Amino acid sequence: MTRHAARTAATLALLLIAVAFAGPFLWVLLASVQPEATLAAAPALTFSLDNFRAVLTWETIILPLINSIVISGSTAILTVVVAGLAAYPLSRYQLRFRRPFMLTLLFTTGLPVTAVLVPVYAMFFRFNLYGSVPAMVLFLTASSLPFSIWMMKNFMDGVPVSLEEAAWVDGAGWFQSLRAVVGPLMAPGIAVVAIFVFVGQWGNFFAPFVLLDAPEKQPAAVTVYTFFSQYGQVAYGQLAAFSILYTAPAVVLYVAVNKYLAGSFSFAGSVKG
């Protein structure tokens, strides 16, 4: 095979892969703007926003999206604060247990959270926390912490200690130094961790599905599932519109941090801690 033929073959193969990956998307995009959508991705002969109008009601999508924002948002904020605090001594002091602690965190990121939910559910039941959104947020925060502390420490390591010295000379303690000097300097890193946690929880289905009791507390992840299992066979267009409205924030936020996350895949055998 000549060089030119090989290059053409590679391009064609990539185009084929792109088409195959786009296949399952097409239905959602097309069905959402057709009032009489069917399960097949038929060419859009009509265009209407009726499906969006139909699902944009308080119970169908507005309240679930607000719940999603509250749950994911408070988890992200709490995680960033708690992980940021933990990262300070890990980044700034010589601690004898630092290496084992960081390795334990990395180890924990690999454990299946799905399995942890069985004892968490039983524990919530026993302590009357079943159905409590704040209790669930604390659990989600704990499950996001290992990875977030790891990332926060890395970003904090990037802020030179010398920049803090002026603050120390002025008599600032670690907290003032963290709040007024280190925090602002690593703001992009904090944003990356916060968005990362937010997007992760935005798609989280299992935890709210088993830990929350009432439909009006459920985030969009669970509501879209309920809608899908109840009306998925009949109201295709509305399901598609619901899916798009629910997915859009995750996509927008991913694009926002894409540049920073790209580097996190270069672990050709080594990890900076």
Next chain:
Amino acid sequence: MTIATAPSPPATQAPSGGPSRRGALRRLLPLVPSFVLLALFLAGPILWSVYVAFTNETLTGSASVNSTFVGLDNFVRMFGDPNFLNSFLLTFVFVIGSAVIGQNTLGLVIALLQRGRGRLLRSVVNGVVIAAWVMPEIVAAACWFSFLAEDGTLNTVLGISQEWLYTAPMVAVILANVWRGTAFSMLVYSAALSEVPADLVEAAAVDGAGPLRRLVHVTLPLIRRSIMANLMLITLQTLASFGLIYALTGGGPGTASQTTPLYMYEQAFRYFEIGYGSAIALVLLVIGALFSLVYLRLIKVEDA
């Protein structure tokens, strides 16, 4: 997924004017909130599940008030339970099919094909592959539900009538998970391939090695650590996969696609068999822990 970005750390000693002079315990104060949350909501439940797995705890009936120690009963029951063994086998098939073979191979192939291609083509391919990964798993399930339905897109394109979710549920969930997860492997391999020195590959070409020999004898050995690390990570992500399968098939028809997480869900959350459910959860945790340890051995952790 893991792994971090920032530039290498500075010397971690605080200068003498800094907080290093204060009491050792006060220096650890900022770690307290993390410790409390991790202990109460992560370590605590895991340790508790170890205890409960050896009791007959349920949320209903008499055992909900007085659970008693039953020794290895739950584990004996599990390994004699055809439904559990079925779920275990299906989980194995799901992990091997969708992660080890599907995502891993397809991710590597896409990353290899993309080398040296135009920017536009690369962005288009990256765009659609990553979009499948970014979308929430329930939406991914809705996409595949319609794609595979009897009057859905795939049958329309192929011109046949086939109820894929009933006739081939495992094929359906494996395909859906390959579609959803390939982006991760692709990104890992793109990063790994970008660090392969071009002159090594060129030298092999000058020596007369064809593209396949260059791949097998030069490129793949150079990125073998990434391959192993990627295999561990995607196995961990796939092992406990719940939402995608649950929304697509519900484990059915019957138990034809009921992987272990779905079986655990049924026992613990539908039948409230907390003791038995915890024993199943413990098996998943132990398998996850083993893969996680292998992953830690594979990567070199610098200055943790």
